[in-house]
Amino acid sequence: MFNKRKSKEDIIFDIINYSVLGIVCVAVLYPLYFMIIASFSDPNLVALGKVWAYPKKITIEGYSRIFNDNSIWTGYKNSLLYAGLGAVVSVTMTITGAYPLSRKDFYGRNFFMVVFLFTMFFGGGLIPTYLLVKNLHMTNTIWAMVIPGAVSVWNLIITRTFFQTSIPEDLREAASIDGCSDLNFFTKIVLPLSKPIIAVIALYTIVGQWNGFFDALIYLGKEKMYPLQLILRNILIQAEPQKGMLIDIETLMAKQRAKELIKYGVIIVSSVPLLTIYPFIQKYFVKGVMIGSIKG
Structure with missing residues (x-):
């Protein structure tokens, strides 16, 4: 094929475009790179700003302190359990709630959507929510981490939009003519076609559960x-040294060094599982987040 020679304006545009994209990439990737090299560097040099391009005085003392703490492994096990169970519960409730709301023949769907939307703008607050969880005897149980945030109205809306734009009404009518019930249509046709949105909802839930600590701080003792x-x-x-403590300068410096030593290490340790999972569901995630951008 004949390749048209680029004009001077096109060349200038490409230069500006690549320059801006390069700056954005550096701005996004450098903080991640810095955390990695800082976690292996002497904390005193990091605090002095002498570590910025590569690690200096490489040490793994921070990681040794982190992984020698048995509570870290207990936390990993609990987070995996909360994230896994939370994803299953959230996906199940979101999918089964959004599908009826996407059906035009579902009587009262607009009323239910208004009720759901109301909860996005108005909530009971922390104290009523805690009292409700306590009265349901869910404090100090796994369900306190899973049930209260099982359904996000935003996830419900984008899932409903996915069903409306990706599952043709003609397909349901054809299946109904062939004698397919609503339940069989949902389980055998809708769910297999819903892998992208399932991946998106699961990823959102897993990230939220993995990064969250406030619910555990409130509900778990x-x-x-x-x-x-x-x-x-x-x-x-x-x-971290506590205010008001009578502490000598050497102990203060030792505590500050320990804090700086493990600060970047704990960020890396907590981020590895999510960075490991994302590549496997990236294709579904990219497809799912584009819901409604072309259709509807």
């Missing part, structure tokens, strides 16, 4: 049930 993020938070707090 047993340390053996703490998720990873709450345990890492406690480690950083314990390493």
Whole structure:
């Protein structure tokens, strides 16, 4: 094929475009790179700003302190459990709630959508929510981490939009003519076609559960049930010198060094599982987040 020679304006545009994209990439990737090299560098040099291009005085003392703490592994196990179970419950409830709302023959669907939308703008607040969870006897149980946030109205809306734009009404009518019931149509046709949105909802839920610590701080009183993020938070707090303490300068410096030593390490440790999962569901995630951008 004949390749048209680029004009001077096109060349200038490409230069500007690639320059801006390059700056954006550096701005996004450098903080991640810095956390990695800082986690292996002497914390004193990091605090002085001498570590920015490559690690200096490489040390793994921070990672040794982190992984020698048995509570870290307990937190990993709990976070994996909360994230996995939370994803299953959230996907199940979101999918089964959004599909009826996407059906035009579902009587009262607009009323239910208004009720759901109302909860996006108005909530009971922290104290009523805690009292409700307590009265349901869910405090200090796994269900306190899973049930209260099982359904996000935003996820419900984008899932409903997916069904409306990706599952043709003609397909349901054809299946109905062939004697397919609503339940069989949902399980055998709708669900296999819904892999992208399932992946998106699952990823959102897993990320939210993995990064969250506030619910555990409120509802869990047993340390053996703490998720990873709450345990890492406690480690950083314990390493920080407390105000009002009569402490000599050497102890103060030792505590500050310990805090700087593990600060970047705990970020890397807590991020590895999500960075490992994402490549496997990236194709579904990209397709799912484009819902409604072309159709509807």
